[in-house]
Every structure is written in structure tokens, then in C-alpha cells.
Amino acid sequence: MKLTYKCKECGLDILTNNGLVSHIVNYHKIKPEEYYEKYIAQEGEGKCLYCGNKTTFIDLKHGYKKYCSFTCRNKWIGEHDEKMSMKCEECGFTIEGPNKNSFSQKFVYHLKTHGLTQKEYYDKYLKKPEEGKCVVCGKPTSYYNFLQGYAKNCSGICAAQAVKAKEIAEERKFQEEQRIIKQTKEEEYKNYVQELKDRVHQFDWEGERNSWLGGTKPRFINTKDNLITDNSMSYIDGQEYSAEGQCVTEHYKEHSNIVETEEFKDFNNIFWL
Ligand SMILES: [Zn+2]
Ligand SMILES: [Zn+2]
Ligand SMILES: [Zn+2]
Ligand SMILES: [Zn+2]
Ligand SMILES: [Zn+2]
Incomplete structure (x- = not known):
């Protein structure tokens, strides 16, 4: 950091x-x-x-x-030590050195043969258009050497401001990423709820049809799917019905351990909305 x-x-x-x-x-x-x-x-x-x-x-x-x-x-x-080399743009000759220091010395010495200081050479061939100006206030900045070029800021105050601006930009980026993650999660959840509602609707429809047909479908309350179907039936037409001689409410209580399992929790929450 x-x-x-x-x-x-x-x-x-x-x-x-x-x-x-x-x-x-x-x-x-x-x-x-x-x-x-x-x-x-x-x-x-x-x-x-x-x-x-x-x-x-x-x-x-x-x-x-x-x-x-x-x-x-x-x-x-x-x-x-790493070998360094660079082509002189003035004459096309490549200058080499066994390491950075001796390469720099050789290069600067070579530039003298063209009557150029290293700064003159840098300004002529290596300087980028925006270089040499403070990125915060635009004042001229100091030149280091032909390998590093110019400083980015004119003063410590501007450097501190540049750091702060970068931090703010990073913070914004982070917030935006978090917002997208949250949005995606919310959408996923909405889709999930919709799927469950669709499933419930399917059972509603079956329940309604059964009640219209006078309840021809065999009701085995202790299987998961039928338990839900039967609940939706009694919910829709408001009638209690019996299966194997017992009342719905008792059955519901008796098998409520099945209903309340994790798998059906969401389903039931949404079902009773
Ligand atoms: Zn040591
Ligand atoms: Zn040259
Ligand atoms: Zn500045
Ligand atoms: Zn503090
Ligand atoms: Zn019952």
C-alpha cells in the first residue's frame, strides 16, 4: 500500500x-x-x-x-546488473552499457559529440507533449535526467493533492463496483422470487381445477407436492377437506415438520403473501 x-x-x-x-x-x-x-x-x-x-x-x-x-x-x-542500450535518434548509433549507470554516462558523453546536453536531447526526442507541466496546477516541473524525464508535480502541495485526487477516484470506483454487485444480487433475488411465484401459481391453478372438478385428484398429504397442492386448494375455495378421515388442520400440524424444512421455507413465505 x-x-x-x-x-x-x-x-x-x-x-x-x-x-x-x-x-x-x-x-x-x-x-x-x-x-x-x-x-x-x-x-x-x-x-x-x-x-x-x-x-x-x-x-x-x-x-x-x-x-x-x-x-x-x-x-x-x-x-x-542488467545490460542497457538505446539508439541515439540523432545519428542512429546504438549505445550500450553493462548497467544503468555506465550506460547513462556513455550516452551523455556520446551526446556531447552532437553538441547536445541530455536535457536538450530529451526535449527533442523523448518528451511527451503533456510532460514538464504540473498535472495539478500546470506550472513547469523540474527535469531529472534523460531516463526519468520530468517530475509530475511542481511542489509537495500539488503532489499531495494529486495523491488525494487519485484516492478519491479509487474510492468512487470501489463504490461503483459495490453498487453493481448489490444491483446484480437484487436482480437475482427478484428472479428467484418470480420463479417461486410462478411455481405457486401453477399449484393454484391445479387446486382451482380440482375444486371445479369436485376434487377428483387423490390427496396424499404426506408427500411434499401434494401437501402444497392441498394447502392451496383450501386457501382458494376456503373449504376444509378430509383425507383419510382426518382434518386438514391436524394434518398440517402433524406434517408441519415437512413444511418448515429449509427447502420449503422461502416457498411458504411467498405462498402466503
Ligand atoms: Zn544484508
Ligand atoms: Zn548520436
Ligand atoms: Zn503544481
Ligand atoms: Zn489519526
Ligand atoms: Zn387432517
Whole structure:
């Protein structure tokens, strides 16, 4: 998780990193390292990339050091060096280096043969139209180098605002997703209820037909389907009828354990609406 200036402990919006630090230390009495561990640290953070030993905590913004020692750092970089190369757009020559640093040096040195500084080269060939302007206020931003280009924001305040805007957008997206999930569930439930109502209607119709025909259908109350049919009959024509010499109500009581099973609960709830 990324560091934001909203206090994760209480939700308070804070403008700056320093403000957040003093808020959590003074108000919540939490050390920055604890806060970082609780809300920001990712899996494996705080362990030396090379040997796995614990590393030093820097601050909320930077988290933990990547390596426990300078030796580990050099060993890791030595093992993970990646060749880099890039074509010079000015002359078409490809410049190569065994790692990022030596490649950069060679490339900048090469640009001198064209009388170009790396910034001039970047502006001419690599800069995107919207680059170099603060994404929040539009003021010019500072140039880093030809591999990283320009900063996205002109100041810490604008950077904090950009983070906040991103958070708000993420929150909106989350809410929208939740709304769709809820809607889908409601629709599924409506369809389910409709299916049950259709089933009930079918039994209503059978019950009505039977009563018109004078009840020719044999009634075995202790089977599930017939029990429902018989209930719907007595509901529709308001008549009690007997099966095997017993009254409907008694039978209902006698077999109510069947009626109230989970399987029929929804059915009965809707049936009696
Ligand atoms: Zn707080
Ligand atoms: Zn180490
Ligand atoms: Zn060139
Ligand atoms: Zn700005
Ligand atoms: Zn009965």
C-alpha cells in the first residue's frame, strides 16, 4: 500500500508528510515505524534483499532500507546488473552499457559529440507533449535526467493533492463496483422470487381445477407436492377437506415438520403473501 496523507488510524485528511508524522505521534501516540508496519509495509519489506537480515527504518515516506549494509548492496547490484542500450535518434548509433549507470554516462558523453546536453536531447526526442507541466496546477516541473524525464508535480502541495485526487477516484470506483454487485444480487433475488411465484401459481391453478372438478385428484398429504397442492386448494375455495378421515388442520400440524424444512421455507413465505 502506498503512503497517503490521510491518517489510516482515524481517517483525518492531512496535507503533508510532516503533518501526518506529528499527528500519529502526538495524537495517536504511535511511532512512525509502527504506523508504517501496520498500514504501508509490503510483504518482505524491512529485510535485506541480499542476506535477509533486518534493515533500518528510514521514515514514513521511504520506509525501510533495502540492504542491511553497503557490502550487501554492492553484492546484490553486482548480481543483478542488467545490460542497457538505446539508439541515439540523432545519428542512429546504438549505445550500450553493462548497467544503468555506465550506460547513462556513455550516452551523455556520446551526446556531447552532437553538441547536445541530455536535457536538450530529451526535449527533442523523448518528451511527451503533456510532460514538464504540473498535472495539478500546470506550472513547469523540474527535469531529472534523460531516463526519468520530468517530475509530475511542481511542489509537495500539488503532489499531495494529486495523491488525494487519485484516492478519491479509487474510492468512487470501489463504490461503483459495490453498487453493481448489490444491483446484480437484487436482480437475482427478484428472479428467484418470480420463479417461486410462478411455481405457486401453477399449484393454484391445479387446486382451482380440482375444486371445479369436485376434487377428483387423490390427496396424499404426506408427500411434499401434494401437501402444497392441498394447502392451496383450501386457501382458494376456503373449504376444509378430509383425507383419510382426518382434518386438514391436524394434518398440517402433524406434517408441519415437512413444511418448515429449509427447502420449503422461502416457498411458504411467498405462498402466503
Ligand atoms: Zn489519526
Ligand atoms: Zn544484508
Ligand atoms: Zn548520436
Ligand atoms: Zn503544481
Ligand atoms: Zn387432517
